[in-house]
Amino acid sequence: MLRTIKSVAELGQYLARKYGNQPQESCWLIAVNTQMRVLDIQQVAQGTLDGVSIHPRDIFRRLxxxxxxxxxxVHNHPSGHLKASLADRLFMRQLAYCSTMMQLHFFDFMIIGLDGFMSLRATGELPKISLESLYDLWTDANKL
Structure with missing residues (x-):
């Protein structure tokens, strides 16, 4: 059982071993405290062979x-292909906006497979969104 997250590599290896062989796409939520101690690991969605549908409220309600x-x-790809799809990237961006608004830290979006993992934070692909940029979006929209 994973108690505290000490590194991306340790977490990715643990997740790939535990969930990497799932035959359907699924999403798991890992909730942490300020010390990166794991509060909960919960499957929040289960999909099909090549897709999974999830809504941010399913994530933030639990958090x-x-x-x-x-x-x-954490999201698995049964194909073993660890590259983020367009749907993965769009959902990741949506989560980044929501987490900024909720002031919850979105530490990583990881894709796992039988043979490994990909951390989108480690690759620099996790969006960095500030509250100020959200305020700018809001004020710009109201000028229309």
């Missing part, structure tokens, strides 16, 4: 209930 400081979202 608020746990009084979590932040989270990592």
């Amino acid at each position: 608020v209930a746990l009084n979590a400081y932040g989270f990592i979202l």
Whole structure:
């Protein structure tokens, strides 16, 4: 059982061993406290062979209930292909906006497979969104 997250590599290897062989796409939420201690690991969605549908409310409902400081979202690709799809990237961006608004730290979006993992934070692909940029979007929209 994973208790505290010490590194991306340790987490990725643990997740790939535990969930990498799933035959359907699924998403797991890892909620953490300020010390990166794991509060909960929960499957929040299960899909088909090549897709999974999930809504941000399914993630944030659980995080608020746990009084979590932040989270990592984990998604498997049964094909073993670890590259993020367009749908993965769009959902990751949506989560980045929502987590900024909720002031919950979105630490990583990881893709796992039988033979490994990909951390989108480690590759620099996790969006960095500030509250100021969200305020700018809001004020710009209201000028229309």
